[in-house]
Amino acid sequence: MRVKKKAGYHHGDLRQTLIDVSVDVIDRDGLEALSLRALATRAGVSSGAPYHHFADRAALLAAIALEGFERLEQAMIERRDAAPPDPVSRLDAIGQAYVAFAVSNTGHFRVMFRDNSPAARNAALSAASQKAYRLLFGVVEECQRVAAAPAGDPGPLVYAAWSLVHGLATLWVDGALPTARVDPARLAPEVTGLLGRMLVALARDEGARRA
Amino acid sequence: MRVKKKAGYHHGDLRQTLIDVSVDVIDRDGLEALSLRALATRAGVSSGAPYHHFADRAALLAAIALEGFERLEQAMIERRDAAPPDPVSRLDAIGQAYVAFAVSNTGHFRVMFRDNSPAARNAALSAASQKAYRLLFGVVEECQRVAAAPAGDPGPLVYAAWSLVHGLATLWVDGALPTARVDPARLAPEVTGLLGRMLVALARDEGARRA
DNA sequence: TGTACATCAGTGAACGCGCGTTCACTGATGTAC
């Protein structure tokens, strides 16, 4: 992602360019490979320029994470609303959107969930991540309402669903899946589909036992 | 984990000490905070000493990852064999061992699954990780054999189970779980238990449909 | 048991490097009159 020749002295949108280039670098070489100096060079700008847009390296990463959570939420909403209207299909759509987001926005994804991520300290950031999280919560509760998921506290169901897609995304993105044996792109819908069928089956099972 | 006063000129077991201190540093401050120089200082040794035991920084990390996979496998075996003999309990035990390992060996865990981890390039390392992975595979097949999991290709089941525990472990270790609302220590058995019940329910469901 | 010597595992100074960040500066842009 080399940057287009800048028009003149002023860049135009250096702030966004820095984010875009950062994400690209992190995607390819990992977070530890990101240096502000190399970044400025790649953006075609001197080493001091980024400081007119970000207080420091941490602020840049926080901005990336924020953009990531916003995009993730957007992607999940779109995919959910394009799915068939039954809750299980909607849950499936959200799960697939999550994994797809991680794979096609790996740079963002890595920053969003980095250990010691600034999420804990930045209010806007944790608000954005909670909004995304609530989407999942909502659709799990929809499933419960139509008995497509076991009744009771939705907590474990929500965290199980989140863990499932987060784990798959992480393993994929980190190259831990044995790609010789398995095609992750095919695996993702299989796994999210499996979750849906399992939830339905367990709900039916427990419903039958209760009756 | 300050290191005991060294006996004399020779350290005794500097190699293992370096690994232990590294893991401790990574656990607390993350992988990017690990420098060989600071590490040597913390181990009470000069900056050149580590090079008598590891060719470079990457070799140290590879050794940590290898030890991690070996310990993970060991922990899963122990927990599995201490569980009730039915396959679902054994699967549950393995899952809980996985999460528990990540939480109490965070330094190892981070190195093991780091993006661009050396796993891809180091034969011993990928062998060790595959051994651990096969444990999970084996117990899922046990479940299938007693119809405690849906019949057919075990692949999706295995990867779903792996994703579930890996995701939970990762979210926990990275501090992404909202600990104000949820106690991860209580969540782990709930989630692995849920998986077991879902597998059983789905197997019953599909068995009934087939009959 | 004692001595000579090879090897092992340390020391600590030195190297070159890229980093984050600062700062005085300057060219470009926008606005008031």
Added chain:
DNA sequence: TGTACATCAGTGAACGCGCGTTCACTGATGTAC
């Protein structure tokens, strides 16, 4: 429309720092005889 000036967003040199790694060295240890 033209001019003065404030502000914005760049430049590029400079800072101090900690890093990974190398290397000539030396003290400690093990072994052969």
